[in-house]
Amino acid sequence: MSIPDISFPLLLLSILLLGYGCRAADIPEDTTSEFSVRLYHRLQVAGGQENIIFSPLSVAVALGMVELGARGTSLDEIRQTVGFSHLLPGVEFSLLQNLTEALSDDDAHHVIRLANSLFLQEDASFNPEFLHLIKKFFRAQVETVDFSDSAAVAERINSWVENHTESKICALLSAEDFTSVIRLTLVNAVYFRGSWKNQFRPENTRTFSFSRDDGSEVQTLMMYQQGDFYYGEFSDGSQEAGGVYQVLEMPYEGEDMSMMIVLPRQEVPLSSLEPIIKAPLLEEWANNVKRQKVEVYLPRFKVEQKLDLRSTLQELGIQKIFTSDADLSAMTDGKDLYIGKAVQKAYLEVTEEGAEGAVGSGMIALTRTLVLYPQVMADHPFFFVVRNRRTGSILFIGRVMTPEVIELNDQDFDSM
Template sequence: MLALCILPLLLAQVQARMGEEPTAELSVRLYHQLQSEGTQNIVFSPVSVALALGLVELGARGSSLKEIRQAVGYSHLKPGEEFSLLENMTQQLTSDDSPCILRLANSLFLQTGVHFYPDFLQLAQKYFKAETETVDFGESAVVAQHINDWVENHTESKIRDLLSSEDFSSLTRLALVNAVYFRGSWKNQFRPENTRTFSFSKDDGTDVQTLMMYQQGDFYYGEFSDGSTEAGGVYQVLEMPYEGEDMSMMIVLPRQEVPLATLEPIIQAQLLDDWVANVKKQKVEVYLPRFKVEQKLDLRDTLQQLGIRNIFSKDADLSAMTDGKDLYISKAVQKAYLEVTEEGAEGAASSGMIALTRTLVLCPQVMADHPFFFFIRNRRTGSVLFMGRVMKPEVIEPNQHDFEGV
């Protein structure tokens, strides 16, 4: 399984005339904003966004700083406490004792000749291990190629051509780029010979043919209800650990006849914790489509909808970065990629909750042949690396294979 993500923030200069998990709240706020914008597949990395915004926050002051802290969910923390949380999160996520491969990389590309405060650069290195390099943004094509090469090197070449020469100008002063690369093998791998062509029912009532993986094994499983019909009644939650069990994927599946949009409104940060705390290890039959989702998101509008507006305007106060008075964020882009196969994953980028206990001895069956919500998390820290939904998996040409006899 591969998952990767890249997120650059480009800062430009206005022309003269102009102990706690730090990603959960941001995860669900971003998800709800993205799901409200369409019916497509979604994949993004909350960790990547949190780290990039953390770098900006280091240089922000006044209302710019206040907006970031409120939107990300840091208002209840002492000023600056979030940086230690992000630093600790990064250290724990990238520890060498896990069989999963997880790499986090941050880099600051600075305009040659512009003075950035040493304190800002030192703190960026301390908390985020951010590399620094000077470039001439006036040479936009050269800089775009250089940053794209950096991205490719840190995502095993899975993400290419992220930026173009049009993303830079002589007014660009700073590019903050963050990359996340994850590769993990399932603790219980699917046997490829059990994969068959299967119908996947989309929420619009149409079906597509996809490759469905199958296995029966020991997983963490639970059935839940919000106590009303708001979420369509009972829904299933399946946790599938990766090798080493530090990382896992959570699958949240409504009933066959219930559209995912009916379940999505109840998703909150506390509910993620409730799911994790209440699933129980047991034997489960799992039908999961092979899927690959890739998405390039313009996060500028999304972050503005979450209340982070000031840093994108001429009113931005980034005075802790440099003595230049007219800096603002000109672009915020994330590109994420997630592929789930028989071997595992690879990628580049609750109120009223009631847990239900099964009384039947029968083996539960999770049939993900219709849209579902997912997230990949570190089981020690709770940090959400990737979050999204599958509305339509990879479509293949129909053939004679099906699940009869499996």
């Protein structure tokens, strides 16, 4: 008997607004950190000179929901690739539950919303135990739809996504993404909005030249402050990464969340530094940066990216669930279900802290020749991580190859 072409779009949606950093003290082992870095490297190889932004935690949560319904090799591939194979079977669901709940503990200082939803074909039969567990561990909403009415389904899911991401992710899907053979669509949305613990003053923002790795330059709005941050200088012991590079960790209000910025020397392209990035190195950076006064130049930037994760996850070792050989029998009684689509759309915007209005036209007096503190001049491409400093879980990871570009006018300045 031939297997019908039933696809199951897995949608991974992530948002970060106004994000600004935290300090890592004692970081527990994050079993998904190696998966996060491997996923970044796959995207980096394919990304050319483009910005990158995605949410490893969002991918891990969505795969966790799929794992609840997987058996056999389909199950083993997910556990091995994400980093759960050393855990007792089933422990990873409690781990993911604890990681996501920990993100929302300090809601007085920032907003983190994680929302999961399952859209089921209204006349299809699904395992009650699977539905029970997905509600238990992931607090997923379960809703029935008629996938044969593709326009209505696309509108319903897009509306759900917009409502859970402050309208930053819009029109993710179209009617063409759905057919009458689809039985299930799983959606995971992550939204983050935070304020820097040490905010930038808008009047200190100036136009600055940003040197891209291809040799071109663009004009951007560069924020500036002197403040207390976590800072360190590191070297891989060779010239592979261009020698010494800087790591700056900037806490958000509450200090549970942080943004870590990794900056190579001015003359060193980011591509020289990226190959050395590994999960243990992320922990080394977090454990060895020291609180001190730092002079920071950071561009405003907005990064948005929609990723088709299917081929990337297959390259990392998750293959069966995307083929007709998939075993998702814990979801349904039959074995005619497989994953047809894996999509993530992420958004990150970094500003002084929501300040609006015209950029000041006066030149502030800064003594560049008598620098008393370490200076982080992010006027060239850099790598970044937004993470929870208590659990070590990575909410967002990416790079800025081109920041927010502005047009020149009479109020611009070539340098500070």
